[in-house]
Amino acid sequence: MLTDIIQLTVRFLVLVLLQIVVLNNIQLSGFINPYLYVLFILMLPVKIPRLLLMLISFLTGLIIDLFSNTIGMHAGACVFMAFCRPGVLRLISPREGYEADATPSVTEMSFNWFVIYAGILILLHHLFLFYMEVFRFSEILSTLTRIAGSSVATLSLVIMSQFLFVKSRKDR
Amino acid sequence: MRSLFLLLWRNNFLITFLLLELLSFYLLVENNKYHNASVLNSANRMTARIYEGVNYVQEYIHLKTNNENLARENAMLRSRLPEAFYNNSFTRETVTDSAVRQQYSYITASVINNSVNRRNNYLTLDKGSLHGIEPEMGVISSTGVIGIIKDVSPHYSTVMSVLHKDTRISTRLKKSSYFGSLEWDGADPGEATLRQITTSTRIMKGDTVVTTTYSSIFPQDIMVGTILDFSVKPGESFYTIRVKLSTDFRSLSFVYVVGNVLKREQLDLQNKSAKENAN
Numbered sequence: 001m002l003t004d005i006i007q008l009t010v011r012f013l014v015l016v017l018l019q020i021v022v023l024n025n026i027q028l029s030g031f032i033n034p035y036l037y038v039l040f041i042l043m044l045p046v047k048i049p050r051l052l053l054m055l056i057s058f059l060t061g062l063i064i065d066l067f068s069n070t071i072g073m074h075a076g077a078c079v080f081m082a083f084c085r086p087g088v089l090r091l092i093s094p095r096e097g098y099e100a101d102a103t104p105s106v107t108e109m110s111f112n113w114f115v116i117y118a119g120i121l122i123l124l125h126h127l128f129l130f131y132m133e134v135f136r137f138s139e140i141l142s143t144l145t146r147i148a149g150s151s152v153a154t155l156s157l158v159i160m161s162q163f164l165f166v167k168s169r170k171d172r
Numbered sequence: 173m174r175s176l177f178l179l180l181w182r183n184n185f186l187i188t189f190l191l192l193e194l195l196s197f198y199l200l201v202e203n204n205k206y207h208n209a210s211v212l213n214s215a216n217r218m219t220a221r222i223y224e225g226v227n228y229v230q231e232y233i234h235l236k237t238n239n240e241n242l243a244r245e246n247a248m249l250r251s252r253l254p255e256a257f258y259n260n261s262f263t264r265e266t267v268t269d270s271a272v273r274q275q276y277s278y279i280t281a282s283v284i285n286n287s288v289n290r291r292n293n294y295l296t297l298d299k300g301s302l303h304g305i306e307p308e309m310g311v312i313s314s315t316g317v318i319g320i321i322k323d324v325s326p327h328y329s330t331v332m333s334v335l336h337k338d339t340r341i342s343t344r345l346k347k348s349s350y351f352g353s354l355e356w357d358g359a360d361p362g363e364a365t366l367r368q369i370t371t372s373t374r375i376m377k378g379d380t381v382v383t384t385t386y387s388s389i390f391p392q393d394i395m396v397g398t399i400l401d402f403s404v405k406p407g408e409s410f411y412t413i414r415v416k417l418s419t420d421f422r423s424l425s426f427v428y429v430v431g432n433v434l435k436r437e438q439l440d441l442q443n444k445s446a447k448e449n450a451n
Contacts, residue, residue: 050185058192065199072200079192083185132200 057082316418
């Protein structure tokens with residue numbers, strides 16, 4: 001339990017710092033922004049209470065906002081993502097259900113499952129985020145392009161991070 | 173009340189979500205000039221749309237009243253245009269000289285209605301009996317004879333133009349003083365026919381035709397026109413002379429009405445002589 005909390009805190013700090021210091025300064029071809037920090041919310045335990053999940057997500061988004069000068073934008077997107085997460089989990093749950101201490105990751109679940117899970121939530125997050133940023137429907141085509149591009153970039157980074165940093169349960 | 177709390181508690185997840193979203197949105201709008209302006213703008217646009225719609229309906233409801241008001245205003249403005257005023261000023265030229273007796277007075281008038289394309293053409297002048305115009309006064313312009321006053325109202329008068337089948341203008345040839353009466357045959361508003369000039373006189377194309385005082389309407393020697401050509405019908409002792417009228421009746425604007433002060437005297441005397449002759 002304690003190790004879990006430490007592990008989560010470390011992951012949180014690493015991801016947020018990575019996002020603030022490195023990824024916020026990366027703009028691929030001018031309009032693609034990867035938002036890797038959502039990985040923290042993605043990888044919160046499956047059985048976490050929903051309200052807690054939502055509050056943690058809100059705080060995460062708010063911290064990112066504080067550092068990227070977009071107060072409320074990421075917080076809103078993260079809350080939306082947390083709101084959708086239980087539904088998505090239920091939608092793609094394995095036949096025998098989740099284990100009590102399951103964490104959504106490639107190593108614990110299957111690769112396909114994780115891609116679907118992460119893909120849906122990242123897309124929802126980015127939809128919300130970019131529409132909050134643009135704040136109008138008139139530029140719908142360019143906004144959708146940006147959402148698609150950034151979602152692909154974020155998803156690629158999330159999957160890569162799975163293979164680089166997350167230790168296999170069997171190794172532990 | 174209890175069931176309300178129960179409902180809220182049961183949906184605490186959704187409510188927390190909404191509250192947090194509201195909070196994010198509030199923060200976003202509070203801290204960001206662009207979003208702030210954007211929200212305000214869309215709010216303004218929304219209210220403006222609503223007002224527009226309301227205004228549209230109201231305008232439609234008030235259409236009749238508005239139309240009436242506009243029509244009234246139009247009428248008022250029109251009545252202030254210069255064209256709306258009747259020009260009551262006129263000039264009557266008279267000369268006071270003890271050596272000569274004034275016989276003719278001239279009243280200026282402008283033509284407000286005119287026609288040339290009918291068999292019997294009339295003009296309307298903007299002066300009437302209030303300005304001293306009487307029936308059977310002569311009307312001339314700076315270029316020549318126009319016609320004879322037919323009817324008079326207080327402010328208007330009609331003129332039987334030369335281009336009328338009953339108009340006879342007493343004319344003479346300026347060179348030879350032979351006289352005849354001019355009439356219009358109804359074909360060309362620029363031409364009239366002069367008969368009763370005897371073939372014993374020598375006339376030429378281009379000779380000038382002027383008025384006489386015989387009818388007591390026109391002063392002496394007012395221009396009528398020039399001879400265009402002439403012919404003699406077999407067995408007649410009079411020329412048939414086509415006269416080119418010096419006045420272009422299609423472009424009349426200002427005319428003079430000629431009053432003969434001594435007309436009454438002349439006519440009375442003539443009538444008296446005619447009566448005595450008849451007796």
